Amino acid sequence: MHRAFTLILLILPTAAIANMVWPALYLVSGLYVWWVIVAGIAIEFIAIQRLFSLRPGRALLVDVSANAASAALGFILIPLAGLLYEIFPGLLVNWAFSWGTFNPVAWVATVLLAAGINVAVEGLVMKLAFKLPLARQTKLVLYATNLATVALAIYPMSQRLRNGA
Numbered sequence: 001m002h003r004a005f006t007l008i009l010l011i012l013p014t015a016a017i018a019n020m021v022w023p024a025l026y027l028v029s030g031l032y033v034w035w036v037i038v039a040g041i042a043i044e045f046i047a048i049q050r051l052f053s054l055r056p057g058r059a060l061l062v063d064v065s066a067n068a069a070s071a072a073l074g075f076i077l078i079p080l081a082g083l084l085y086e087i088f089p090g091l092l093v094n095w096a097f098s099w100g101t102f103n104p105v106a107w108v109a110t111v112l113l114a115a116g117i118n119v120a121v122e123g124l125v126m127k128l129a130f131k132l133p134l135a136r137q138t139k140l141v142l143y144a145t146n147l148a149t150v151a152l153a154i155y156p157m158s159q160r161l162r163n164g165a
Helices: 002-011 023-031 034-052 056-097 104-130 136-152 154-162
Strands: none
Touching: 023 056, 023 104, 023 154, 034 056, 034 136, 056 104, 104 136, 136 154
């Protein structure tokens, strides 16, 4: 019962976390902008088609399925990873450099973590649902591709920050 209550508090927005903001939350908001989604699917489509030598229709099915799963799970996992980063090592980085939460190391860590989460989820979909082989080099290419697509999400997020949102 105690674990279920803890899980509910982590998932549901509560007064205790309502005013907490860290880079991962801003990044997640940028990941769900329509043109970021379209660009991300297009970029990953090319990588998937070439990595696995798939016909365009099959590559698009794999791409959309994998991205749907990573979008659904990433909505929770990316902010959770950002929060865990802020606990450690973020507190240490902030203390060592007298920085606040929004610092260069936190932004880089957030993008790296988000890309890693996306590859983990998308890789599972590719492996389990589509029986595609995921060699180490394939995972590295998928990670680089996801770094590019996650980096796209920084632009709409930076515009929101610039406009004071």
